[in-house]
Amino acid sequence: MSDHAWLEMCLEGCAAARAAGATEAEVFAQHAVETSVTIEKGDLQLARSSTESTFGVRALVGDQLGFASTNAASDLAAACRDAVILARSAPGDPHNRLPEPRRAEPVAGLDDPNWEEFTAADAVRCAVEMLRVSAAFDKRVIVGDAGVSSVRLTRAIANTRGAAAAETVSLFSHHILVTAREDERVSSMDFQYGASRRAREIDVAPTVILACRNAVDSLGTGKGRTFRGVVILSPSAALEILVSPLLFQVNARNVLRGLSRWDGSLGAEIAAPTVSVADDGTAPGGIASSSFDREGTPRAPLTLIERGRLASFLHNAYSSSASTAPNTGHAAGPASSPPMIGPTNLTFAPGAPSLEEQIADTELGLLVGRFSGNVDPISGDFSGVAKAAHLVQRGRRAAVSETLVAGNVFDALRAVLDTSSDVQRIFGFALPYVRLDGISVTAG
Amino acid sequence: MERILEDLVGRSSDWLEARYQERRSLTLSVRNGHFEQCSSVRTRGVGLRALAASAFGFASTTDLSKRGLADAARAAGKLAAAAAAETHRPPVRLAPVPPARGVFRVQTADPVDAHSLEEKIELVLHLDARARRASARITASSVTYSETCEDRILATTEGTLVRVIDAKPSLRILAVAASHGEQAMGVQTAGVSGGWSELANARSPEALVDEAVRVAVDQLSAPHAPGGVATVVLDPELVGTLCHEAIGHTVEADIVLGGAVTAGRLGTRVASDLVTMVDSGLPPSGPYVVGWLPIDDEGTPATRTALIERGILRSYLHNRETASHFGAAPTGNARAFLYSDEPIIRMTNTYIERGETPVDEMLAGIESGYYLRGFAMSGQADSSAEFMFGVREATRIERGRSAGLVKGITISGNAFDVLQSVDAVGNDFAWENGAGFCGKGQPAKVDAGGPHLRCRITLGGLQP
Structure with a gap:
């Protein structure tokens, strides 16, 4: 079916909701065609295909809101009626509203016109290549889980205020989870993910080699040291420790819920001047790019933190209305749930020094390859195990195991010394190594 | 649908498994007195799994016509053949299970459908208001009620035809307290396989709210704990978390074959003989219990699988394929979350059996240590059995007595080392009764629990 045909179904759904008693309605459709191959126990395990359409209906009866979802096109009218029934029972909220229609410009590079040429056999060949690369890297590596997937996704949305948009994108992704084992010693697990918008850009080897190297490096590590001081977070660790709670805090819905300590802090210094963070859902070919958000609002670039100062929150239509701020087009989520708020392609700005220069400039510190722990996004307290970690002493590093790190995210953001020029892409995030001070490090 | 599926697999000359699932869920959510979500989700479809010598193929469809199902069955066969053509491993063998027949219904005297939408909305509004009334320090609260009802039918070419009718309601309470620029939260959950009154009986909804508020307020004034190795008593929720996350995943046979630390260790000591x-x-x-599963998604009936018996590793968790590989019997752990998911090895309800020591006696025996309670809903574990979990609440114990609350604690280490250090197992028992999910590529509802345990463990904390 064409984008136009899906949009027509959304419009018909809006009419059905109106006929059932809705004063306003929105229908969001997702149609996904997926082919994937999974590797388990070091060999091909399963090839699979699925085709699924999901419809999410929001119905407003005055300021009362109901949501219903179905995966059967034949049940769309029933879902529209369900949404109206739920709305009639739900208490009202004056900020329950649908966004005004705005035209979304197409984002380039999101669809592969040759998508259909990538078959299950091609996915199998990519998976076989992952196994070959891992086996060639080191015999101690065990591939526990891996996979290759191609998805073609059509999204369409219409509401009774006149919003109407549709687009089709493709995504080719692969992932690998490995451990290394030597006699009785078992390494930390390492997970890596790669993705592209075009089949010809699939490159599994770098992903596999990085995972294998990290797993092998964490075999046979030595004991760490206990101190309070400098820690260098890898992009993966920075995502867990810094970026996840940061996203919780800038989510305008959490501000309205009284969960963000940055409420009323726009323009205030909340991090060191070395910290700048931006989000851009319009990046051509971006893994998290799209021309419109989950409510049909056009995507746009947004600065969240500018040299340590809070510049904006992420908004959807509800939070925009409730806080009288512009809608930033960050409604997120699948058709099977009501719209939430989420980032798109997020960039933590890189700095001047390379990772090696950051290490050379550190008298005593810990390089954290991966963080396995607990981060409380409200209090900001974090504590956990530094995986694939290296003790840095006088500019030299040595692998260590069983080392714990703890601190507070809000203090840590103010204590960022620098960010590296090296940047790694993890899903939709582009992140540098982040060096910060004042972190508790406890040898196990 | 049972007849359609039986007819479909009956016409297949190769091994074929067909699984229909109809699922409907309701979610009601209130935050700070504002109604946030009133939503209903319905899905239905069929997943088909085929086997071609050394690989499986899987296709799912929402086209439930005979033709649509036949097309999907053919697609699954072709996908299996495509994967089998590129693999060098020997043909897959499936451990035999007798063909299963029958209908399995979740037990309830009070189905969730017998209660109106208005009654459920009233409950979440009432609980949310109670949280915000409970203390002037509560600055935010939320209450979420969810229910999921399922009807699953499984048919295989080996003659299995079973139907499982299930319902799982749950509650989640969040309270956030603030004072002098500090914020802290308390979370409480309850979930069951059953109905409305079974959920209320699992833990009183009002008691859940009061406990979430108490934890949030108490955490505000608690100092941070120092890091290091300590003697601790773990409550049943943390014991369940340790069982499920840190040990349970390492004995899932697919993880074992992927290089888990338990490989080759059947018959060896991995824990104290009290465990x-x-x-x-x-x-x-x-x-x-939340992980109620009378028969799994390959048609294997539930059984009691002793993973560790008096400290000795005795068994892995199997599907039919891994059971054949290890020469073991299937353990009823093949599960798929949605019709569009293939069955994989998952836990159900994982627990340590009760011991003989009263909890008071366990605490009294600590010279210097901690009483740790509740899983802080975050953490990770590796197939090496190394783990890290956040702890919701911790009391410092000195000479057998409480020396005050501390906060910011995580526990970590190697789970088998922790189990080796167990010197007392409580004579109590509780399920975690969680409202959450286990994630392993696809979600699964599970439960876990046990008695209190006393052991040695590494605490993460702050250095001066």
Whole structure:
């Protein structure tokens, strides 16, 4: 079916909701065609295909809101009626509203016109290549889980205020989870993910080699040291420790819920001047790019933190209305749930020094390859195990195991010394190594 | 649908498994007195799994016509053949199970459908208001009620035809307290396989709210704990978390074959001889337990699987394929979350069996240590059995007595080292009764629990 045909179904759904008693309605459709191959126990395990359409209906009866979802096109009218029934029972909220229609410009590079040429056999060949690369890297590596997937996704949305948009994108992704084992010693697990918008850009080897190297490096590590001081977070660790709670805090819905300590802090210094963070859902070919958000609002670039100062929150239509701020087009989520708020392609700005220069400039510190722990996004307290970690002493590093790190995210953001020029892409995030001070490090 | 599926697999000359699932869920959510979500989700479809010598193929469809199902069955066969053509491993063998027939219904005297939408909305509004009234320090609250009702039908070319009718309601309470620029939260959950009254009986909804508020307020004034190795008593929720996350995943046979630390260790000592750990879809102590699974998604009936018996590793968790590989019997752990998911090895209800020591006696025996309670809903574990979990609440124990609350604690280490250090197992028992999910590529509802345990463990904290 064409984008136009899906949009027509959304419009018909809006009419059905109106006929059932809705004063306003929105229908969001997702149609996904997926082919994937999974590797388990070091060999091909399963090839699979699925085709699924999901419809999410929001119905407003005055300021009362109901949501219903179905995966059967034949049940769309029933879902529209369900949404109206739920709305009639739900208490009202004056900020329950649908966004005004705005035209979304197409984002380039999101669809592969040759998508259909990538078959299950091609996915199998990519998976076989992952196994070959891992086996060639080191015999101690065990591939526990891996996979290759191609998805073609059509999204369409219409509401009774006149919003109407549709687009089709493709995504080719692969992932690998490995451990290394030597006699009785078992390494930390390492997970890596790669993705592209075009089949010809699939490159599994770098992903596999990085995972294998990290797993092998964490075999046979030595004991760490206990101190309070400098820690260098890898992009993966920075995502867990810094970026996840940061996203919780800038989510305008959490501000309205009284969960963000940055409420009323726009323009205030909340991090060191070395910290700048931006989000851009319009990046051509971006893994998290799209021309419109989950409510049909056009995507746009947004600065969240500018040299340590809070510049904006992420908004959807509800939070925009409730806080009288512009809608930033960050409604997120699948058709099977009501719209939430989420980032798109997020960039933590890189700095001047390379990772090696950051290490050379550190008298005593810990390089954290991966963080396995607990981060409380409200209090900001974090504590956990530094995986694939290296003790840095006088500019030299040595692998260590069983080392714990703890601190507070809000203090840590103010204590960022620098960010590296090296940047790694993890899903939709582009992140540098982040060096910060004042972190508790406890040898196990 | 049963007849359609039986007819479909009956016409297949190769091994074929067909699984229909109809699922509907309701979610009601209130935050700070504002109604946030009133939503209903319905899905239905069929997943088809085919086997071609050394690989499986899987296709799912929402086209439930005979033709649509036949097309999907053919697609699954072709996908299996495509994968089998590129693999060098020997043909897959499936451990035999007798063909299963029958209908399995979740037990309830009070189905969730017998209660109106208005009654459920009233409950979440009432609980949210109670949280915000409970203390002037509560600055935010939320209450979420969810229910999921399922109807699953499984048919295989080996003659299995079973239907499982299930319902799982749950509650989640969040309270956030603030004072002098500090914020802290308390979270409480309850979930069952059953109905409305079984959920209320699992833990009183009002008691859940009061406990979430108490934890949030108490955490505000608690100092941070120092890091290091300590003697601790773990409550049943943390014991369940340790069982499930840190041990349970390492004994899932697919993870074992992927290089887990338990590989080759059957019959060896991995824990104190006080420890017996079990997984069962039908545990004797709880018909309403969240991971209720009378028969799995390959048609294997639930059984009691003793994973660790008096400290000795005795078994892995199997599907039919891994059971054949290890020469073991299938354990009833093949599960798929949605019709569009293929069955994989998952836990059901995983627990340590009760011991003989009263909890008071365990605490009194600590010279210097901690009483740790509740899983802070975050953490990770590796197939090496190394783990890290956040702890919701911790009391410092000095000479057997409480020396005040501390906060910011995580526990970590190697789970088998922790189990080796167990010197007392409580004579109590509780299920975690969680409202959450286990994630392993696809979600699964599971439960876990046990008695209190005393052991040595590494605490993460702050350095001066």
